[in-house]
Amino acid sequence: MLPRSPIPQVTDAMRAAAFPPGLDGHPAHGKALRALLLVEKLEWRDGADGGAPVWDVSAWWGGPLNRVWLRTEGSHSAGDETEAHLELFWGHAISRWWDVLLGIRQEFSGSSPRTSMAFGVQGLAPQWFETQLTALVSDEGHHGLALQMDRDLLLTNRLILQPRLDLEARARDEPRTGLGSGLSVGRFSLRLRYEAHREFAPYLGIEWEWAFGDSADFRRAQRRAVEETRLVLGLRMWF
Numbered sequence: 001m002l003p004r005s006p007i008p009q010v011t012d013a014m015r016a017a018a019f020p021p022g023l024d025g026h027p028a029h030g031k032a033l034r035a036l037l038l039v040e041k042l043e044w045r046d047g048a049d050g051g052a053p054v055w056d057v058s059a060w061w062g063g064p065l066n067r068v069w070l071r072t073e074g075s076h077s078a079g080d081e082t083e084a085h086l087e088l089f090w091g092h093a094i095s096r097w098w099d100v101l102l103g104i105r106q107e108f109s110g111s112s113p114r115t116s117m118a119f120g121v122q123g124l125a126p127q128w129f130e131t132q133l134t135a136l137v138s139d140e141g142h143h144g145l146a147l148q149m150d151r152d153l154l155l156t157n158r159l160i161l162q163p164r165l166d167l168e169a170r171a172r173d174e175p176r177t178g179l180g181s182g183l184s185v186g187r188f189s190l191r192l193r194y195e196a197h198r199e200f201a202p203y204l205g206i207e208w209e210w211a212f213g214d215s216a217d218f219r220r221a222q223r224r225a226v227e228e229t230r231l232v233l234g235l236r237m238w239f
Contacts (some may be wrong), residue, residue: 210226
C-alpha cells in the first residue's frame, strides 16, 4: 500500500494570498455608471371594449448602489381614453437582491391627472419572483398600494412562460378613477414568449381581470364587466 500524502496546512499567509484585501463580496462593476431600458410589455389587447394598445416600460441609470428609475405603464382604449401613470424614483440597494425606492408618480386618467408621493421596494423574492411593492400618497389625501409579481419559467432555452400577478388596493373609495376601498382590482396573466434573439422576443398570452368590492359596484353602475378575459399579442425587448 502506498503511503498517503500529507495534507498541507493552510496558513494565514496562504489565506491572505487567496483572499487579498478589498475583495469583500464581489464588486463586479465597481463605480461604473450603466443604463438599461426594458420594454416588458408592448402589446395589443383584445377585450370586451374592443382592442387597445398596452405598454409597460422601465429604465434605470446609475451604479451598483444608487440609481435613477423611470417606470410607466398604461393603455389607450377604443373610446380614446388613456389610463396611464409615470413614476420617477431614486433607488438605493439595501441588499444583494433588493432596492428601496422614493419618488413621485403622475397618473393620467380622464381630464383630472393626479400627483402622488411614491415609495416602496423592488427585487427578487424567494423562488425567483420579481417583485415590486409601491405605496402611494396623493396630494388629495388618497392612499394606495400596488403589488406586481412575475417569474420566468424556462420551458426550453428560448421558449419562456411568464405568469404575472398585479393587485391594487385603496384606503378609501375613489369614484373618479372607479377604484373602491380595500382590494380593488386583480389581474393574472400568462405570456409565452420566444427569444429568437435575447433582446427581442415576441409573445402571446391571456389575461384575467377581476374587480372587487366597491370597485365592482362602480363598474356595474357604468355597465362595465366586473370580470374580463383578454387575449394579448406583443413584443418584449431590452437595450
